[in-house]
Amino acid sequence: MLPARPGLHRRLLTWAWTVFGPFAGLALITALFAWMTRHSGQFLSVDNWRTIVVHTVIVGTAALGMTVIIIAGGIDLSVGSTVALVTVCMALFMKKVDPLLPEALRAWKVTMPLAIALGVGVGGLCGALNGALISGLRVVPFIITLGTYQAYRGLATWLASSTTVYVSAEMRPPWFGRIVAIDPEPRWLLVAPGVWMLLGLSLALAIFLRYSLPGRYAYAIGSNESTARLCGINVPAMKVWIYWLGGLAAGLAGVLQFAFLGGVGAPTTASGLELRVIAAVVIGGGSLSGGEGTVLGTLVGCLIMAVLENGCVHAGIPNAIQDIVIGVIIIIAVTLDRLRRGRTA
Amino acid sequence: MTNDLLEMTGVYKSFGATRALDGVSMSVGAGEVRALIGENGAGKSTLMKILSGAYRPDAGSMMLEGRPYSPRGPREALAQGVAMIYQELALAPALSVEANILLGQERVRSGFLRLREHRRIAAEALELLEHPDIRPDAKVRDLGVGAQQLVEVARALVSRARVIVFDEPTSSLSERDAQRLFAIIERLRRRGLAIVYISHFLEEVRRVAQTYTVLRDGRSVAEGKLAETNLRTIIGHMVGRDPGELFPRVPHEPGExxxxxxxxxxxxxxxxxxxxxxxxxxxxxxxxxxxxxxxxxxxxxxxxxxxxxxxxxxxxxxxxxxxxxxxxxxxxxxxxxxxxxxxxxxxxxxxxxxxxxxxxxxxxxxxxxxxxxxxxxxxxxxxxxxxxxxxxxxxxxxxxxxxxxxxxxxxxxxxxxxxxxxxxxxxxxxxxxxxxxxxxxxxxxxxxxxxxxxxxxxxxxxxxxxxxxxxxxxxxxxxxxxxxxxxxxxxxxxxxxxx
CATH class of the missing domain: 3.40.50.300 (P-loop containing nucleotide triphosphate hydrolases)
Structure with a gap:
């Protein structure tokens, strides 16, 4: 039977809803807080929005990797631990390894770039290990990354001898701290360089997901792994690769966290980050059963989380209530999204 | 007919602009197996869902043993004596055979399950189906598909169903399991149950059923006794045109x-x-x-x-x-x-x-x-x-x-x-x-x-x-x-x- 072709109006409406739907929630929450804080007027100020977007950078960077993982039907609970491990490794590198480098090399001011490369690399390694364990042992990602969530955090604590690793201020070039500064320097950047970096990476990832073979394969694996296998996709190898990508994103998030902390390696930092990252992807329309999710949705998800937290502060809502509100919003957002798509999760 | 156990007349059902059922009449009597035949999309599953109470008809009447029948859900349908055996089995694979047979109809005394009673009832039902070889304490997932289907039939028997609807029951059965099922359906028929048998396989329908109703585009377009018709006529009713060549042959030559x-x-x-x-x-x-x-x-x-x-x-x-x-x-x-x-x-x-x-x-x-x-x-x-x-x-x-x-x-x-x-x-x-x-x-x-x-x-x-x-x-x-x-x-x- 030929299904009825929906009218042009209806199709336009559907299209508009698909593209702008995620923004509707954001607009709604913004309007709500603007109304609640209408007497102070601080909430809608440019400065405050600079703060909000800077606060999305770390979660957002990690969430880009998580988006790919969730599209491919997986999950990564070890993101927060990876971030902590990355900050510790970077700090230890600057403190212990850098003095051993030859003087000629140090004159080139390569310490920080090397540390950044190391941080991203460590993240990638953590991700690749996740992927290798998931593919090799054929255990569900939830369990494997629950294990590495503990293990990476433990490794970070052990390397740091259970304490915060400080790096002397002169070792950190001033540009590094500015990546996530609320007031950008130079001014014409409008927002912190980290925000621009996040936007650039997002665009690259969105193009990648749509136009590259591995990008399409990720959707296939998440939608139906058996079909992917049947179609000749090397599923185990793809999984290692996807978790490696997720790890790289977590590593970069770790570098940003390192900058955000003012250059200390903190084995206890970013605890619970993984859940905020997963929440952002899911609020943005990602499905934990795989095959669904978009970069734009994830970014909006991150913004919704940041606006919620920031708005609660401005509205003078106590911390405990904030957590309740955020929890409720996550459930409402995902329920609405499922209704919008006309199916149950 | 007066001895019809279940009678549906002029049943309509639409979803939005789509007419799923457009006037369906069908009846089945005690000791009768009626085949319900139709292509996919003809309305068979909608009809099933109305019978089981998952959907309510927009118009039309349904009578069960002369009384109006309008169940509000599968549970009520079962309580009134109409059981469904679905194509995709509705069993809890990790539970035992007896737990599945009595699922939803457990015997309870002062808050405790009467497990010995369960064992007896389950064994009795399996005995009735002449399959005492299926152990009531075996896990359902350890049984073959054929045996799992028998568990469903046993469940229907325990509920004292008088009408049993089979939805494409042989689609995942081997020939031997199918033969076994046909024998059981015949036994149920002799015991005076009314059976509705939904299937694509026309040859199979001839083996189990005596009467048939053909559905096409949500209407019941033909009915009668299977003994008085042939397959070509039925196919003609199903597709609504001359069956022509179901197997069109395109000439081809084998090569290397x-x-x-x-x-x-x-x-x-x-x-x-x-x-x-x-x-x-x-x-x-x-x-x-x-x-x-x-x-x-x-x-x-x-x-x-x-x-x-x-x-x-x-x-x-x-x-x-x-x-x-x-x-x-x-x-x-x-x-x-x-x-x-x-x-x-x-x-x-x-x-x-x-x-x-x-x-x-x-x-x-x-x-x-x-x-x-x-x-x-x-x-x-x-x-x-x-x-x-x-x-x-x-x-x-x-x-x-x-x-x-x-x-x-x-x-x-x-x-x-x-x-x-x-x-x-x-x-x-x-x-x-x-x-x-x-x-x-x-x-x-x-x-x-x-x-x-x-x-x-x-x-x-x-x-x-x-x-x-x-x-x-x-x-x-x-x-x-x-x-x-x-x-x-x-x-x-x-x-x-x-x-």
Whole structure:
């Protein structure tokens, strides 16, 4: 039977809803807080929005990797631990390894770039290990990354001898701290360089997901792994690769966290980050059963989380209530999204 | 008639603008098996759901034993004496047989389950079905599909149902389990139950039912006694036109061999298989479900390990190869499990159709989406796939159109050898005829086609040669005119007596 072709109006409406739907929630929450804080007027100020977007950078960077993982039907609970491990490794590198480098090399001011490369690399390694364990042992990602969530955090604590690793201020070039500064320097950047970096990476990832073979394969694996296998996709190898990508994103998030902390390696930092990252992807329309999710949705998800937290502060809502509100919003957002798509999760 | 147990008159049901049922009347009496026949989409499942109380009819009346019957859900339907045996079994696999039989109708005394009573009731029901061999404490997941179905029937008996509706009960049963089920249905009929038997398989309907009702486009278009009609007439009612050629033959000539199996073993049972598949021929693999046919073709394609033997594809010989390698050698595989494995239900037609051949549209790893879209649209019109467009998720398509997408995938990947496992399972007669014609045309263009099917008329209708598999052993492939349906069944079931 030929299904009825929906009218042009209806199709336009559907299209508009698909593209702008995620923004509707954001607009709604913004309007709500603007109304609640209408007497102070601080909430809608440019400065405050600079703060909000800077606060999305770390979660957002990690969430880009998580988006790919969730599209491919997986999950990564070890993101927060990876971030902590990355900050510790970077700090230890600057403190212990850098003095051993030859003087000629140090004159080139390569310490920080090397540390950044190391941080991203460590993240990638953590991700690749996740992927290798998931593919090799054929255990569900939830369990494997629950294990590495503990293990990476433990490794970070052990390397740091259970304490915060400080790096002397002169070792950190001033540009590094500015990546996530609320007031950008130079001014014409409008927002912190980290925000621009996040936007650039997002665009690259969105193009990648749509136009590259591995990008399409990720959707296939998440939608139906058996079909992917049947179609000749090397599923185990793809999984290692996807978790490696997720790890790289977590590593970069770790570098940003390192900058955000003012250059200390903190084995206890970013605890619970993984859940905020997963929440952002899911609020943005990602499905934990795989095959669904978009970069734009994830970014909006991150913004919704940041606006919620920031708005609660401005509205003078106590911390405990904030957590309740955020929890409720996550459930409402995902329920609405499922209704919008006309199916149950 | 006055002795009708269940009577439906003028039942209407629509969903939005779609008329799902457009005036259906049907009745079934005590001691009668009525076959409900119709293509997919004719309204059979809607009717089922109204009977079970999942939907409420917009208009029309239903009477059960002379009293108005309007259940508000499956539980109420069961309480009033109407039980359903669904195509996809509704059992809790981790629970025991007796727990499943008494699920929802547990006997309780002061808050405690009366387990001894349960055991007795379950054993009694299984005794009634003449299958005391099924142990009440066995886990349901450890039973075969046939035995699981008996558990469902036992559950219906325990609920004292007087009307039992079977929805395509044999679609996943072996011939032997099906025979066993027919015997049980006959026994239930003699006990005075009214049975509604929904099925696609017309030959099977003749074996179980006495009367029939044909549904088409939501209307009951014909009814009567099966003994007073023939299959062609019924098919005519089903499709609403002259059945014409269900098996259109496109002339084709076998050419040189492209796929050869020598001493090939995919499982531990049976003798090693030898088989030669030529260009321009359609070769049928007949046999009972579980005989090892699916395993054989899956192993050739690399989805199961190869235990022993050689595979020669276009003069290149080897053992096991991955699906990726097979696809590159020009082999295409169609899975029997369309929803579980064959298609990614949530993804668009264009994605589903192009995954194996996606590299063709990539330059340096980047896809040319326009080029891909154009080709998908061409295949969609070539195979007459009814959809809103290449972006529609395949989950929203009818079974026949889903299967066409799965077939189009093999054509898009430019496969020369097509391994098709049950290519027409669960699709309507119209789509079947289209797929048969397509296979003929492909053979005429020099493709080699291997069809695994449990539907004998289909194999006889389209194949050039047929080989029969029984308990892991494969017979020689003989031209189709040297087989009869009777002879195939004889060979297919022979293994049962052999050891």
């Amino acid at each position: 061999p492209v796929l050869e199996l020598a001493g090939f073993r995919a499982g531990s049972r049976g003798r090693p298989a030898n088989l030669t598949l030529r260009r321009g021929e359609i070769l049928g693999l007949a046999g009972l479900v579980g005989a090892g046919r699916t395993r054989l073709v899956r192993a050739v394609f690399g989805l199961e390990p190869v235990v022993a033997g050689r595979v020669r594809v276009a003069h290149i010989e080897g053992g096991y190869a991955t699906p990726r390698a097979r696809i590159e050698e020009g082999i295409g595989f169609l899975s029997e499990d369309r929803k579980g494995e064959g298609l990614a239900i949530g993804l668009a037609i264009e994605d589903n159709m192009t995954y194996p051949g996606l590299r063709r549209h990539a330059r340096l790893g980047w896809l040319r989406l326009k080029e891909r879209r154009d080709e998908v649209v061409r295949w969609m019109s070539r195979l007459r796939i009814a959809a809103t467009g290449p972006l529609q998720p395949v989950g929203g398509l009818s079974g026949g159109n889903q299967q066409k997408v799965a077939l189009a995938r093999l054509l898009h990947q430019q496969a020369d050898v097509l391994l098709l496992d049950e290519p027409t399972r669960g699709i309507d007669v119209g789509s079947k005829a289209e797929i048969y014609r397509l296979l003929g045309e492909l053979a005429a263009r020099g493709k080699a086609i291997l069809v695994v099917s449990s539907y004998l008329p289909e194999l006889f209708g389209i194949c050039d040669r047929i080989a029969v598999m029984t308990r892991g052993s494969l017979t020689e492939a003989l031209p189709v005119d040297r087989w009869t349906e009777h002879r195939v069944m004889e060979v297919a079931t022979r293994g049962d007596e052999a050891d």
